Amino acid sequence: MLQALIFDVDGTLADTERDGHRIAFNQAFAESGLDWEWTVERYGELLETTGGKERLQRYLKEDQPNYPLATDAPTWAATIHKLKTKHYKALIQAGSIPLRPGVRRLIQEAREAGLRLAIATTTTPENVTALLQAALASDSLDWFEVIAAGDIVPAKKPAPDIYLYALEKMGLNPADCLALEDSQQGLKSAAQAGLKTVITLNDYTKNHTFSGAAIVLDQFGEPDAPFQVIAGNAGE
Ligand code: XBP
Ligand code: MG
Secondary structure (H helix, E strand, C coil): CCCEEEECCECCCECCHHHHHHHHHHHHHHHCCCCCCCCHHHHHHHCCCCCHHHHHHHHHHHHCCCCCCCCCHHHHHHHHHHHHHHHHHHHHHCCCCCECCCHHHHHHHHHHCCCEEEEEECCCHHHHHHHHHHHHCCCHHHHCCEEEEHHHCCCCCCCCHHHHHHHHHHCCCHHHEEEEECCHHHHHHHHHCCCEEEEECCCCCCCCCCCCCCEEECCCCECCECCCEEEECCCC
């Protein structure tokens, strides 16, 4: 029997990538005296690499191979990433990114139905706190039994580690939970942890392959703007 919902964050709860994380990376470059700019299109390609620090290192290798690093690449990435997190939190705390349609309703209905809630995300824990407090409710951190985020596990999505961590903390079997995701990497992670997964598409993930998902929706939907089923069966 369904006992818990486990939510991804970026792209699922809110469209945080294009106007949040991407902008914050660019602000971190500017603050570091670098005239690099991640366009909407290039960022879409870089998103294949999950995790901001890992994404920075990939970009350095592919686009700036001659940049004279004063340290090793992981140390450089960690320094830029710290600035990026500061800028990202400021954007979120200013209320610039709302929840996606249906997210608030779904979370409220799940709570009323007595379902347990958790989060399993690649992003940095303080980003999750900022988003939940600014976009959901000031006390909404307490609504989630487990917030599994960032470097808490050795391998990021598409590895199953972050979902396995959340399941273990809740003491639940995957068969009793549903994952909510927006990307192919997220689906792979949840599926490898044994979870059934509902996909909500966004501009960056609408062309991903979602074989194995329980259902693919365009969004979670509101009564006056219902979701469209893109693939799968809403009755299952
Ligand atoms: C998506 C990601 C994250 C964010 C950036 O995470 O890949 O890396 O783009 O976050 P998810 P950080 O969909 O699992 O929520 O820069 O803090 O890593
Ligand atoms: Mg996501």
